[in-house]
Amino acid sequence: MQQTGIAPDKVAFVVVLKACTRIAALEQGRQLHTQIVRSGLESDVIVGNTLVDMYAKCGSIERARQLFNNMHERSMVSWNAMITGYAQKGLGKEAFALYEQMKQQGVQPDDVTYVVLLKTCASIATLEQGKELHFQIVKSGFESDVTVGNTLVDMYAKCGSIDLARQVFNNMHERDVVSWTAMITGYVQQGLGKEALVLYEQMKQADVKLNNVTYVVLLKACASIAALKEGKQLHSQIIKSGFESNVTVGNSLVDMYAKCGSIQHAQQVFNDMHERDVVSWTVMISGYAQQGLGKEALDLYEHMKQEDLQPNNVTYVVLLKACASIAALEQGKQVHSHIIKSGFEKDLIVGNALVDMYAKCGSIEHARQVFNNLHERDMVSWTAIIAGYAQEGLGKEALTLLEQMLREGTKPDEVTYVNLLSACSHSGLVDEGRHLFDSMCKDHGVTPTMDHYACMVDLLGRAGCLADAEDFVNKMPIQPDALVWRTLLGAARNHGHVDIGRRAFDCAVKLEPENAAAYVLLSNVYAAAGRRDEVAKIRKKMKDVGVIKTPGCSWIEVDNQVHTFVAGDASHPQIKEIRAELDRLVGLMKESGYMPDLRFVLHDVADEEECEHSEKLAVVFGLISMPPGTPIRIKKNLRVCGDCHNATKIISKIVGREIIARDANRFHHFKDGFCLCGDYW
DSSP, X not given: OTTTTOXXXXXXXXXHHHHHHHTTOHHHHHHHHHHHHHHTOTTOHHHHXXXXXXXHHTTOHHHHHHHHHHOSSOOHHHHHHHHHHHHHTTOHHHHHHHHHHHHHTTOOOOHHHHHHHHHHHHHHTOHHHHHHHHHHHHHHTOTTOHHHHHHHHHHHHHTTOHHHHHHHHHHOSSOOHHXXXXXXXXXXXXXXXXXXXXXXXXXXXXXXXOOHHHHHHHHHHHHXXXXXXXXXXXXXXXXXXXXXXXXXXXXXXXXXXXXXXXXXXXXXXXXXXXXXXXXXXXXXXXXHHHTTOHHHHHHHHHHHHHTTOOOOHHHHHHHHHHHHHTTOHHHHHHHHHHHHHHTOTXXXXXXXXXXXXXXXXXXHHHHHHHHHHOSSOOHHHHHHHHHHHHHTTOHHHHHHHHHHHHHTTOOOOHHHHHHHHHHHHHHTOHHHHHHHHHHHHHTTOOOOOHHHHHHHHHHHHHTTOHHHHHHHHXXXXXXXXXXXXXXXXXXXXXXXXXXXXXXXXXXXXXXXXXXHHHHHHHHHHHHHTTOHHHHHHHHHHHHHHTOOOOXXXXXXXXXXXXXXXXXTOOOSTTXXXXXXXXXXXXXHHXXXXXXXXXXXXXXXXXXXXXXXXXXXXXXXXXXXXXXXXXXXXXXXXXXXXXXXXXXXXXXXXXXXXXXXXXXXXXXXXXXXXXXXXXXXX
């Protein structure tokens, strides 16, 4: 246009400034500003408003305010543009200060002003300011405006006042799909998935047509309460409405099915998607990781790389969790390498996930190295490294970290204390654990949760203070849950206390009659005491109630492939070689005086089957598959049994290899016939 010699007028300048705003082209916007000044149009109020808006939305808020202050004439749009600029930059205080100045100068806010300020309240959760705005809105007569009403619902919900949000929603004279979606979203954000679905039924009765955003929020509601049936019904409605091809809706469907435990449906939706973005892959990988299918999660990551898609920080966090779930250290290291190449290493959330991954893979040295190199640390950083030391049974080191954490001004939260108490428990630091529990309540204002009480029961019980542990449970200020009673039952199993074990069992099954753990633990107590008739009764009761014991499962990573084993497993392609080597090792172990420890074995299980517990199969596979001298790392989903613990100690001495095993409770480092846990686990 300019090359043809036609001089732009104010309309052209306004349109092109809006183009700059849309794509955040600040430098081109500045050049236009210079031309506007030369053209003498800077004093035009419409041009001035557009300049303020452009500078604000392109991130130059100071320049926007300077222009605003220099305007000879201001309209409502001028004030709204500047207030919006502050709001979008997260400068809520400045936005409200300008709002007050606006009122002082006799300018009456309009619906746009109120909507922007309500969104500011929602973003920073300032409920009192939101209520004051609501009062002004009523006085100004804007409460009946549907957009203002929708924003009020959203503000109250995001400020945690869901009842006021519902009150505004109920009083709205007119509602559109945004109104319903805002209210449903509020319920979901407050963890009220059931209420969200009830409101959805009312929405259908009101014959309101849903949009893609509504479906996404409703799928989140289903995911939050594992409402698979309702999720499937929504899926059917989505297909009828033609939204199935929407990538965001598709991603939400995958997420819903995965979180509802239907990983096959999640995979089917994922496979059928016509278009996939990085979120699609991340959600599917996350689904596998959440279901404990770390191997499948990592396999899918390999497919993602073949699609030439660049993971984002969330993808890397999910991948690191998958590696951690199956102790896949080498693949975790490869993911770490990709993170460095992608420039995400400085991302705090990714850094925290790296600390967690290395700690859960048994490489506490790498975890500490990453922790020390973090550019910033938050509560999650400290909790992750403390949890790592807890799993290693390094209680004193964990307590030293707590002191450092306090010195650096970070206050521990309830999760940090769970890990600290666990560290004391696995290290036998009874006095330190007692002091920590008292200090948590008195000095740091952390109210004990059920997890803290369970940790204290574990601390006392593990140390053999069974009477103290039972007394502690009986004196709890809140009703103990099944976990607390199972923890006491586990301590009774470890120390052979039948009476306490039976009392703990009765309380545990009363609360969770279908949980197999209590039955297995009590059968262990009776088996160790030689009471085979009682063991038989427990097994019969399990069968009558329909309780199924969780099968033991172990994983080992060899050549970047994760191999899975279960007790008596015959499915592995190298099972013949594994069994032959295990038989050879058992022979050598028996020559050294080893006898299988069958105290905790249900007595209809043969000795041969006991020798094929999943961790033994995984260890032996590692021995025949990995180069001599390479440490063997395995992960088990349950607590390692006493026989496997003893056997692995002897194997480590026979083969001269370090064996690192992570069970459901902690790490075991076997070397030269010893375990670093000191048989205290």
